[in-house]
Amino acid sequence: MKGVESTFFSNSKYNRRNILIMNNDDFDRFKGSQDYVASEALRNAVNVSIALAKPLLVRGEPGTGKTLLAHSIAKGLGKKLIIWNIKSTTKAQEGLYVYDTVQRLNDSRFGGKEVSDIRQYIKLGKLGQSFTSKEQLVLLIDEIDKADLEFPNDLLNELDEMSFYIPETNETFKAIHRPIVIITSNAEKELPDAFLRRCVFHYIEFPDPELMEEIVHVHFPNLKDDLLKEALRTFYSLREIDQFRKKPSTSELIDWVQVLVASSTSPEIISKEIPFTSTLIKKEADHSFFSNLYMRRKQASRVSGYD
Numbered sequence: 001m002k003g004v005e006s007t008f009f010s011n012s013k014y015n016r017r018n019i020l021i022m023n024n025d026d027f028d029r030f031k032g033s034q035d036y037v038a039s040e041a042l043r044n045a046v047n048v049s050i051a052l053a054k055p056l057l058v059r060g061e062p063g064t065g066k067t068l069l070a071h072s073i074a075k076g077l078g079k080k081l082i083i084w085n086i087k088s089t090t091k092a093q094e095g096l097y098v099y100d101t102v103q104r105l106n107d108s109r110f111g112g113k114e115v116s117d118i119r120q121y122i123k124l125g126k127l128g129q130s131f132t133s134k135e136q137l138v139l140l141i142d143e144i145d146k147a148d149l150e151f152p153n154d155l156l157n158e159l160d161e162m163s164f165y166i167p168e169t170n171e172t173f174k175a176i177h178r179p180i181v182i183i184t185s186n187a188e189k190e191l192p193d194a195f196l197r198r199c200v201f202h203y204i205e206f207p208d209p210e211l212m213e214e215i216v217h218v219h220f221p222n223l224k225d226d227l228l229k230e231a232l233r234t235f236y237s238l239r240e241i242d243q244f245r246k247k248p249s250t251s252e253l254i255d256w257v258q259v260l261v262a263s264s265t266s267p268e269i270i271s272k273e274i275p276f277t278s279t280l281i282k283k284e285a286d287h288s289f290f291s292n293l294y295m296r297r298k299q300a301s302r303v304s305g306y307d
């Protein structure tokens with residue numbers, strides 16, 4: 001453990017109780033990247049997770065930049081990224097390794113191949129690859145809440161020890177460099193306590209308009225200020241509609257701004273018509289609710305002579 005950490009924190013020292021004392025540069029490793037805006041709290045959480053060599057569990061509503069965070073960490077620290085996309089059918093074991101018995105059987109029956117070396121039929125999964133890598137890398141376990149509840153529990157040991165045993169070959173793999181592990185989860189499902197205990201946790205709040213301005217700016221550095229202001233004003237007023245089943249998120253805003261720019265829409269048109277709502281509103285019920293509301297507002301403004 002000590003050896004592994006000292007390669008992370010080259011200038012740091014251990015005190016008499018063998019606790020790592022980091023100098024500030026070592027702790028403050030993740031500073032964000034050019035294409036990703038990370039709040040101070042988020043940067044801090046990333047650095048705590050790296051310092052403790054514990055996985056960072058990031059939660060937040062869809063579109064708040066959880067997946068992109070892992071890309072940004074990899075880019076910012078100059079490390080390779082391995083992505084493990086979790087599906088409802090994903091099992092923890094697949095992340096470690098799969099023993100391809102079917103291939104072995106085929107080879108022994110029809111291939112005329114030497115099949116006694118089982119190692120050639122062991123295919124490492126994403127977790128296995130990240131443990132056996134010669135250099136430290138970033139591992140993203142994306143949308144862990146999609147799998148069943150057993151999934152995080154089944155990973156506890158491996159994430160703690162960063163090692164696993166393959167009985168078929170009687171081999172144990174232990175991470176030479178503990179990967180930087182980022183785990184994302186949408187805010188819906190509760191994860192087991194035992195799993196939470198092993199992670200550093202951060203909830204990405206939906207960005208306030210100021211932070212969102214920075215985020216949009218990263219994607220559209222030359223965006224005119226009045227267009228940005230009007231787009232954000234409209235976007236946040238849409239998010240205030242409580243009846244919406246799915247409020248538009250950052251990714252929808254980025255798409256919308258892209259269309260606004262491509263179509264040279266003026267700020268006046270945005271405030272008057274709210275064009276291209278199909279990029280912002282994704283549910284049928286929300287669409288009809290919005291259309292009704294919009295029509296009513298338009299009629300009211302006509303009656304009062306504003307239109």
Ligand SMILES: Nc1ncnc2c1ncn2[C@@H]1O[C@H](COP(=O)(O)OP(=O)(O)O)[C@@H](O)[C@H]1O
Pocket residue numbers: 035036037038060061062063064065066067068069184215218250251254
């Ligand atoms: N902090 C951010 N900085 C830059 N772009 C962001 C940020 N947050 C969200 N985005 C934009 O929103 C999109 C969706 O982000 P993503 O990471 O896929 O969200 P999540 O994984 O939380 O659903 C990104 O592709 C990016 O365009």
Ligand SMILES: [Mg+2]
Pocket residue numbers: 063066067068142184
């Ligand atoms: Mg995601």
